[in-house]
Amino acid sequence: MIEVRAEGGIHLPQAGIWLDPRTARDFAFVSHAHSDHIARHRRVLLSGPTSRLLGVRLSGERVEEVLPFGAPRDFDRFRATLLPAGHVLGASMLLLEHEEGSLLYTGDFNLRPGIACETAAWAPAETLVMETTFGLPRYRFPPTESVIASFLDFCRETLEEGGVPVVLAYSLGKAQEALRLAADAGMSVMVHGAIHALAQVYAELLPDFPTFERYTAGRVQGKVLICPPSAAESPMVRRIANRRTVSLTGWAMDPQYRFRSRCDLALPLSDHAGYDDLLRLVEQVAPRRVLTVHGFAEEFAADLRARGIEAWALEGRNQLDLPLRITGPSATAPGPTPAHPEHETSPPGPLDGFGTLCEALAATTSRLRKIAHLAAFLENLEPADLRRTVAWVAGNPLPGRAGRRLQTGGALLRRAVAAAARLPEAEVRVATRRLGDTGLAARELLAGRTRPEPWSFAATEELFEALAGARGPVERTDLLGTALA
Template sequence: MKSPLLQFTNKGIYCKEAKVYLDPWKPVDKAIISHGHADHSRWGHKKYITHHRNVPIISYRLGEINVTGKEWGETFVINNVKFSLHPAGHIIGSSQIRVEHKGEVWVFTGDYKTEDDGISTPYEPVKCHTFITECTFGLPAFKWTPQAEVFEDINNWWAQNRAEGKTSILFGYSLGKAQRLLKYLDTDIGKIYTHGAIENMTEVLRPLVDFPLTTLITKETKKEELLGNIVLAPPSAHGGTWIRKMVPYVTASASGWMTFRGARRRRAIDKGFVLSDHCDWPGLLSSIKETGAEKIISTHGYTDIFSRYLRTLGYDARTEATQYGEEENEAALASKSTSAV
């Protein structure tokens, strides 16, 4: 029986013909990396290949590595297997990985979203025979409001807090979500302050995107400076000692999980804004349809439920276990910050 073009192994997704892994979770000789989040780009590989916009991200996060950057749609051949990277729309520099050999085409999405966030290269569907997809939000309950409406709500929330003399603290992942929030905050309302992990990552990305001015919070930052302004911080910073200097404050989180009120209560957050860097239910289904693929493999999220539903639609759908899912290691990012907060 013919071996599949891509195999799921204990190290990661493996292309045997090319001796290359896609987003492996254990050290390998050669890895093609979809994007910079820690569950997809890990330390220890001998050779990294990724989109050139992701090069500064993984170089910052992983240190001294042997990395090559590629353009969108640029074909590179390894042992007669054709590879190319295509926009995933998840975060800056995020790619789908197309693999072709002897007329057979597979696409591995990594993580992706169909809504254009204005800072990432927008998602593009890629025709294939087999489509490897995440389904982080693979339930019908997840249907995103257009981001323009969400950002209007966020800025109105900030303006209300300012009128009440309170500091607004907005939590979002340091890579991806924080920059998306930053891009659309209304600086006519006040100043934007940042936790060190977000400030450092944003500085890495400033050559790629025109972001508003930010001010890093340090030990010298006074509570009076923060009143009425907004603070961007990673979720891991919630409950830390640094937050005490910001009283009186109001907290909020921007996440797809804010769809459920229970998630906000569990995280002890005052306000939740539903904003995700992943596909919602309609986005997943439309993306799969646009690929023309007959075989669908779900790797992380609501895999069993989603695959079962796809089978009712006539797809050859199954699941595979991976080590993807944690969007990023916030503790590791916080430790990269050179400034005390």
């Protein structure tokens, strides 16, 4: 099979080409024109639309090998065929054929029918290198039709009430999808300057692309305004007093996203494949080996291995690198029986064992026993959860983020528990004093008042990140209360 290396990017040394490297290389495949996939390479392999969009986003000279979709071309050491990836206009997968085998590199991709781009296509290959941005089961997106209906209803209702719907969407791809959806529904659309030049390329390349205008102060009333997320708190947007904001992103599947983004509505309209479509692509390509990159790469690779497919995170730590038995994250460490065992606060989940571990560590002063408890627990973890556990047990909820704190003191925790349990905060204080611990009080008060759900290491890490980035105690209380509810 073709050799694949992670060397500050994805490198195919036998073919002499790099795949979407972020630093300048001699010869690179550029799957699409998002800023995190482009650099000043000397020579690039790309699709025609990506070439046009790249010209808008990145100045300078380069040698461009432009391939139409589905037309193979022979290079010095390999044959290349580009296939549409369904991510943004011009986004492409690379089917590379070499004497050592075949490889399909997806870049960012999306299998749902394109709203403002080509619909994805794929081909069988021995090696599949795939992006896994949404590689967890909780990222099973709802039907696109229902999300679009909610988006259009939001825009119509806001306009009917005399407001201005402000749509937060990435400048390339999502913004043009929102533009087409709103315009095709009969609404006038105005776009932020960062979106305008890219939308003009769409209009040139797609004959049926709708009309739009660039944002002009004082003329936005009665129109849908589309802005990049970075403009959400800009003076331009803040001056629109009667605005209502909607964010279009796959991360809207996370309950805390709306609070973190400070928008009125968050809808999971994604230009990446959701979990089910990631599995579907693997099934369709039928590779002998899968290499995952980006997002939840380690977790998705582990899921594939559990299904009997050879799969490894290309840039992560897989269990081949660890002298541990990998038997699943829900294994528990030896320790005392938790307090209040009669309260089944949630179905068994990946964090159950971590809670038991912490109780076992707290119950002994013996250093050797602590080491034994830790060793028994760590050997049962996937690499991503191993990293999190080591950091958390050491008292660092945000590994690699020195100086950042969660800022969730006792008062905030009590308010969050009260909100989740729908009880007066005074009742939480009484329970905390009686039990001597806010956690035990939360366990007692939430039992029977919230819907139990398993909770994962990854979800906990995301919550910690959201809490650390929250703007003030009110937002942190909302985030924590939502997680507990």
